[in-house]
Amino acid sequence: MHDGGSALGSGSADRPGRRSDVVLEASGVCKSFGGITALSGVDFDLRAGEVHALVGENGAGKSTLMKIIAGVHVEYDGVIRLDGAPARFAGVQDAERAGVAIIHQELDLVPELTAADNIFLGREPLIAGMIVDRRRIAKAARALLARLGIDIDPQSRVGELRVGEQQLVEIAKALSLDARILMMDEPTSALSDSECETLFKVARQLAAAGVAIIFTSHRIHEVVALADRVTVLRDGRHVLTEPIEKLSSGAIISAMVGRDVALAHRDREPTRGAPVLSVRGLTLDTVSRRGWRRVLRGVSFDLRRGEILGIGGLLGSGRTEILESIFGAARGWRGGDIAIDGEPVAIDSPSDAVGLGIALVTEDRKARGLLLASTVRENIALPSVGALARFGIRGFAREAALAADVVEKLSVRCSDVDQIVSTLSGGNQQKVVIGKWLGAEPRVLLLDEPTRGIDVGAKQEIYELVFELAARGLGIVTVSSEMPELLLLSDRVLVMCEGSQTGILSRAEATQETIMRLAAPGLGERATGAAE
Amino acid sequence: MNPLRLLSRTKLYWGLALICLIGALASPHTSSGANIFLSYQNLTDVLRQVSITGLVATGMTIVILLGGIDLSVGSVMGCSSVICAMLLTKSGWTPASVMAVPAATIATAFAVGFLARFIFHGLERGRDVEAGRRREIVLGPWRGYRLPALLGFAAGVAVAAVASLQVPTKFGVLAVLLATPCFALTLGAINGAFIVKGRLQPFIATLAMMVSALGIGRLTGGQDFAVTPVYTGTNATETFEVLRSMVWGLVPMPSIFFLVTIITFGAILRFTTFGRYVYAIGGNVEAAKLSGVKVAQVQFSAYVISGMLAGLAGVLFVAQYRQGKPDAGSGLELDAIAAVVIGGTSLMGGRGGLAGTFVGVLIFGLLSDILQLQNIDSNVQLLMKGLIIVGTVLVQEQNLGQLVTRWRGGPSATAPPRAGLADVSRPQGAKEASIVREDINETS
Numbered sequence: 008m009h010d011g012g013s014a015l016g017s018g019s020a021d022r023p024g025r026r027s028d029v030v031l032e033a034s035g036v037c038k039s040f041g042g043i044t045a046l047s048g049v050d051f052d053l054r055a056g057e058v059h060a061l062v063g064e065n066g067a068g069k070s071t072l073m074k075i076i077a078g079v080h081v082e083y084d085g086v087i088r089l090d091g092a093p094a095r096f097a098g099v100q101d102a103e104r105a106g107v108a109i110i111h112q113e114l115d116l117v118p119e120l121t122a123a124d125n126i127f128l129g130r131e132p133l134i135a136g137m138i139v140d141r142r143r144i145a146k147a148a149r150a151l152l153a154r155l156g157i158d159i160d161p162q163s164r165v166g167e168l169r170v171g172e173q174q175l176v177e178i179a180k181a182l183s184l185d186a187r188i189l190m191m192d193e194p195t196s197a198l199s200d201s202e203c204e205t206l207f208k209v210a211r212q213l214a215a216a217g218v219a220i221i222f223t224s225h226r227i228h229e230v231v232a233l234a235d236r237v238t239v240l241r242d243g244r245h246v247l248t249e250p251i252e253k254l255s256s257g258a259i260i261s262a263m264v265g266r267d268v269a270l271a272h273r274d275r276e277p278t279r280g281a282p283v284l285s286v287r288g289l290t291l292d293t294v295s296r297r298g299w300r301r302v303l304r305g306v307s308f309d310l311r312r313g314e315i316l317g318i319g320g321l322l323g324s325g326r327t328e329i330l331e332s333i334f335g336a337a338r339g340w341r342g343g344d345i346a347i348d349g350e351p352v353a354i355d356s357p358s359d360a361v362g363l364g365i366a367l368v369t370e371d372r373k374a375r376g377l378l379l380a381s382t383v384r385e386n387i388a389l390p391s392v393g394a395l396a397r398f399g400i401r402g403f404a405r406e407a408a409l410a411a412d413v414v415e416k417l418s419v420r421c422s423d424v425d426q427i428v429s430t431l432s433g434g435n436q437q438k439v440v441i442g443k444w445l446g447a448e449p450r451v452l453l454l455d456e457p458t459r460g461i462d463v464g465a466k467q468e469i470y471e472l473v474f475e476l477a478a479r480g481l482g483i484v485t486v487s488s489e490m491p492e493l494l495l496l497s498d499r500v501l502v503m504c505e506g507s508q509t510g511i512l513s514r515a516e517a518t519q520e521t522i523m524r525l526a527a528p529g530l531g532e533r534a535t536g537a538a539e
Numbered sequence: 540m541n542p543l544r545l546l547s548r549t550k551l552y553w554g555l556a557l558i559c560l561i562g563a564l565a566s567p568h569t570s571s572g573a574n575i576f577l578s579y580q581n582l583t584d585v586l587r588q589v590s591i592t593g594l595v596a597t598g599m600t601i602v603i604l605l606g607g608i609d610l611s612v613g614s615v616m617g618c619s620s621v622i623c624a625m626l627l628t629k630s631g632w633t634p635a636s637v638m639a640v641p642a643a644t645i646a647t648a649f650a651v652g653f654l655a656r657f658i659f660h661g662l663e664r665g666r667d668v669e670a671g672r673r674r675e676i677v678l679g680p681w682r683g684y685r686l687p688a689l690l691g692f693a694a695g696v697a698v699a700a701v702a703s704l705q706v707p708t709k710f711g712v713l714a715v716l717l718a719t720p721c722f723a724l725t726l727g728a729i730n731g732a733f734i735v736k737g738r739l740q741p742f743i744a745t746l747a748m749m750v751s752a753l754g755i756g757r758l759t760g761g762q763d764f765a766v767t768p769v770y771t772g773t774n775a776t777e778t779f780e781v782l783r784s785m786v787w788g789l790v791p792m793p794s795i796f797f798l799v800t801i802i803t804f805g806a807i808l809r810f811t812t813f814g815r816y817v818y819a820i821g822g823n824v825e826a827a828k829l830s831g832v833k834v835a836q837v838q839f840s841a842y843v844i845s846g847m848l849a850g851l852a853g854v855l856f857v858a859q860y861r862q863g864k865p866d867a868g869s870g871l872e873l874d875a876i877a878a879v880v881i882g883g884t885s886l887m888g889g890r891g892g893l894a895g896t897f898v899g900v901l902i903f904g905l906l907s908d909i910l911q912l913q914n915i916d917s918n919v920q921l922l923m924k925g926l927i928i929v930g931t932v933l934v935q936e937q938n939l940g941q942l943v944t945r946w947r948g949g950p951s952a953t954a955p956p957r958a959g960l961a962d963v964s965r966p967q968g969a970k971e972a973s974i975v976r977e978d979i980n981e982t983s
Binding site for chain 2: 334336356357358360361362367369374375376377378379380381385389390392393396397398399400401443447
């Protein structure tokens with residue numbers, strides 16, 4: 008049985024990224040999906056012990072390339088050489104046997120099993136060929152996690168771990184397969200900054216031990232922080248491969264989009280309208296197997312017309328729960344008062360909230376935001392179907408007009424409004440999720456990670472859209488894990504820490520440092536931010 | 540459109556056509572040489588036979604589109620048949636009338652009340668759209684609750700009065716047509732309440748109802764009345780015959796009920812907000828809920844509709860077989876689910892529709908007709924049914940184009956690439972558009 012030791016044990020002292028032994032080489036890789044070209048003639052090489060970032064906009068072909076290398080896609084043109092010998096994998100297992108492992112963006116763990124069981128799922132050591140040797144599993148898993156320097160109890164259920172920890176379990180699993188090449192698709196998209204740090208530490212450690220790592224990320228600063236070399240893809244073509252020292256963030260971005268992109272700028276003054284949403288003493292209690300837990304401990308703020316209020320804090324600090332509680336979608340018992348335009352309201356369900364002119368754009372657009380199998384038109388019309396209908400008979404023409412209007416206003420790139428929404432790119436899907444609320448004419452827009460998993464160009468468009476909506480007089484509350492985004496968007500920043508509101512910072516006060524100080528638990532001084 | 544794709548889209552109808560063709564070719568002929576299968580008499584008989592399953596399958600389709608399931612329809616139908624038979628044959632306050640009259644009263648009161656409110660809402664909303672303003676409409680107290688409540692109350696009183704007048708005599712055909720579905724509808728409402736409010740899984744809630752409704756049916760019928768016979772003309776009203784007659788000598792009455800129902804609900808699913816919400820909830824409950832869809836209301840309504848149609852099927856059963864019996868619908872729920880699934884509606888919800896269910900129901904009806912004409916054992920019929928379910932669903936789920944390519948058997952399309960690190964730079968195999976589309980999503 009593998010215990011993952013070889014990957015780490017055989018490490019040499021060479022400086023990572025300087026070793027010239029190429030472990031994997033792809034040349035002229037082409038792949039098309041039914042007429043749509045995903046990759047055309049991509050060359051790529053990977054050296055042992057390097058961290059190689061694969062960047063590009065959505066649809067540039069990063070995931071496709073990784074999936075070809077990992078044996079997920081078995082039909083393609085071109086040659087892939089592993090250690091100099093041409094290799095063509097028949098499937099994922101085949102690739103794993105050759106030491107190539109991939110960690111998908113959506114993790115493949117069984118939440119009901121323990122971390123140890125997940126690591127050895129399908130390869131359990133047996134006693135007498137029949138009984139699962141749980142003690143050996145536990146021991147091997149413990150050794151593996153310890154060697155990676157990961158502080159996770161192998162006996163804890165994966166479903167109870169945080170996303171960042173789950174990610175590390177996936178890495179441990181890949182290493183237990185003796186992976187020499189480890190690919191991670193968007194490993195950080197759901198992680199908090201501190202979890203990213205842990206992940207990076209583990210990645211560097213692995214690279215030092217000779218494992219070649221490929222990862223993708225939409226966050227350029229992470230690429231700069233972690234990668235030894237960067238390959239940029241655009242529209243399925245290879246643009247450049249350079250050591251990170253030779254590239255600046257700006258250079259990477261312009262290579263990705265193929266033009267110079269003005270980085271996010273902001274030319275709006277915080278408006279001072281009347282409060283549209285007032286929240287007083289918002290609390291939320293949830294019950295789980297471990298018993299009662301207070302998730303929100305009294306959150307109070309006023310949101311003015313045309314204002315953008317950012318909510319900062321670490322993952323699990325209760326940011327999303329604030330939005331869900333206001334929207335009537337939180338699971339659990341809610342306390343506190345909410346007023347819209349100064350009038351106290353009772354919001355018991357999302358439909359109440361929608362009726363009052365509140366809209367929520369969820370963090371997970373695929374699971375909670377979209378009807379993936381439906382068309383763009385139906386997704387956009389969904390919240391307004393009732394309002395556009397007459398005596399319960401749908402107003403098809405009005406729905407179509409609304410959808411066409413939204414598609415044009417938000418410049419959603421789709422062939423027509425009858426395109427199935429799952430075939431759009433991430434950024435365009437996100438525009439649909441935001442756009443579906445425009446027809447409902449909300450007064451308050453709640454955004455949860457509005458640019459998660461979308462590329463730089465689309466991000467920019469989303470930011471501009473948010474500013475435009477605010478200028479139209481909507482009150483906007485936005486949650487973001489990305490500090491630059493939070494600072495860019497927010498007129499004020501409300502900071503959460505472990506369910507408590509630790510302060511509201513004005514635009515002048517808000518910096519990465521002040522926010523982090525309020526957000527990090529146990530950092531001593533708890534500045535009491537000016538509440539208004 | 541690409542012919543293969545057209546074929547793939549309409550494959551269900553081709554299946555129906557194939558069955559008809561087989562039926563016509565295999566059919567015995569009368570002495571005068573006429574094809575029995577194709578005779579008008581035979582085809583209307585098929586339509587008559589599928590009506591009961593068809594009604595139940597219509598309600599089932601809506602429930603399944605929502606991502607739910609209703610296992611209770613068979614028992615509810617049986618129970619309703621007992622209630623119906625008893626109302627027809629016994630006068631006075633029998634167990635049946637004790638249950639059916641209040642059920643009818645309450646159901647009508649609520650139905651009229653909601654309808655009134657809905658109409659007032661529609662009037663307001665229409666105006667607001669014209670004005671270009673779209674906001675939640677808040678109706679005044681009178682039009683919001685008081686007037687609808689009043690109207691509902693009045694309707695309830697009226698129904699209670701008419702029904703109580705009926706009680707001393709035996710119920711007539713219109714009275715049972717109203718009272719029995721109302722009774723079944725309340726059973727459906729109980730299902731819905733447990734699922735929506737009690738957060739029970741539909742499978743469990745309706746399984747419980749399936750068992751309970753059988754019990755209710757047996758209790759209602761009484762120990763000695765496992766079967767409650769209905770002899771129109773002697774122990775029931777003559778006019779009840781109308782429910783099994785041919786309309787203008789052309790179409791059997793049960794089929795009229797079936798056709799009108801399936802067309803009505805087809806239109807509801809297609810053209811109303813309710814229909815949109817059904818598909819939206821089936822497609823992604825969470826997204827629908829967060830878009831402000833009143834998920835609980837829609838789910839509740841679906842189970843109510845399913846129960847109501849099972850009740851209507853119960854009345855038609857009594858008319859057809861001249862009896863009510865508690866286990867009349869045993870296995871009916873599975874037939875209905877099979878018809879829905881054959882019709883291409885996904886058990887996961889959100890995909891499919893009533894056109895498919897109609898074809899699914901017909902395929903079953905025609906199949907048993909063909910086998911009966913051939914005098915084939917009914918157990919063989921069961922076997923064939925099973926095969927058809929598996930076969931059609933296989934064809935439905937797999938992409939037809941993919942199957943065709945596989946059959947044509949280019950090794951490039953079928954054989955997995957050789958394992959391992961062998962040196963192969965072989966040409967690419969044929970690709971299928973549909974798989975591919977999903978792949979693109981993953982990349983984005």
